[in-house]
């Protein structure tokens with residue numbers, strides 16, 4: 001059997017994109033709450049993410065009564081969690097990836113005591129999951145950050161944020177030590193090097209040099225991650241805690257050695273983060289990068305030792321697409337997950353232009369396993385697509401089944417070829433708000449949620465064709481894929 005009997009089949013979500021109830025029961029403001037949806041805009045997802053955030057834009061968003069801010073209401077999992085978890089159980093999920101909203105536990109990020117009502121909410125969610133024998137897989141920080149700490153100390157640029165995070169991590173590890181055995185520290189930690197506000201709370205008006213702030217913030221997140229790993233091992237010795245990278249698999253455009261070199265540069269920019277978290281030290285190739293960009297990472301004595309002591313147990317990553325690296329600027333450029341890339345003539349693209357490449361997932365699994373020799377976990381993968389709710393309330397999403405089937409098959413081959421893979425949690429197992437564009441119409445789920453881009457709809461849940469298909473994949477532990 002390709003997939004081991006305890007293979008963790010499931011699905012993935014994040015609080016900021018599906019929980020809602022944004023100021024309810026003591027939750028404070030988070031960076032995600034300022035993400036505006038621009039109806040009928042020709043802004044690309046990259047444009048909206050790359051817009052530098054400032055204090056005045058935040059003040060505006062907090063008072064803006066006209067704008068649409070979908071991450072504030074998500075799909076209202078906060079009030080639907082029992083119904084949603086019952087559907088996950090019906091599909092046979094072994095695990096469910098979700099995140100805890102830091103500002104639900106510490107509303108401003110720096111309070112002395114946690115918000116008990118926030119803690120109780122996650123107690124109820126975990127109890128409900130465990131009732132169905134679904135293992136929670138919990139991300140401590142997924143694309144949201146207490147707004148209070150962004151405004152007060154420019155988010156992760158400040159070293160003080162490390163201590164606030166460690167306190168938050170210890171509170172949730174202690175509270176849920178009997179309920180949660182799988183943890184992730186920072187979602188797609190490498191995105192801090194691409195855009196600073198989303199996960200880093202970095203504001204353009206609080207820094208003279210955003211790139212310097214981004215890399216300093218990354219250093220602080222590495223320290224915080226290492227402290228969380230140590231705390232997890234101490235508090236829940238039987239638990240496993242991993243890092244999470246947005247894997248950007250890239251191919252040389254041609255066999256021109258300069259294109260191959262461009263691929264190596266691109267891999268360095270991407271794998272720097274997991275190199276630190278899995279190996280426990282800064283890779284030497286970064287010295288030149290820092291020098292070329294005149295960056296200086298401020299480290300204190302003891303930091304390097306801490307990174308060594310806080311190595312993760314496993315590596316998780318997201319994989320949606322592959323891209324092209326080239327030494328030439330010519331050629332058609334298309335969009336992607338936080339990237340723009342040249343078009344690969346061998347691949348088809350999604351409705352949003354992301355290039356579909358199942359074999360790329362197998363390539364990535366090999367590269368990461370060869371490099372790190374630690375168990376891997378695919379915690380995000382999937383197809384963002386327009387779905388149609390038919391009059392009889394069915395949704396025929398064969399395109400999604402095709403995408404997932406081909407990716408899972410490649411995972412199976414990689415396992416047969418020797419890769420140690422712990423599990424698979426496709427992204428947005430229930431439709432939720434898009435991270436990059438705040439749209440609702442970019443759907444990934446097995447479960448359709450009746451809500452449109454403007455937040456209108458009954459919020460009723462409907463099973464798509466892929467729901468029944470994924471259920472049979474899990475039930476047969478992947479066997480049905482090969483029939």
Ligand code: BG6
Pocket residue numbers: 014017045143187188246318337380384427433434435436437442
């Ligand atoms: C990953 C993120 O980058 O991609 C998720 O971890 C995100 O939060 C997912 O939702 C898909 O991206 P998008 O922009 O289509 O929602």
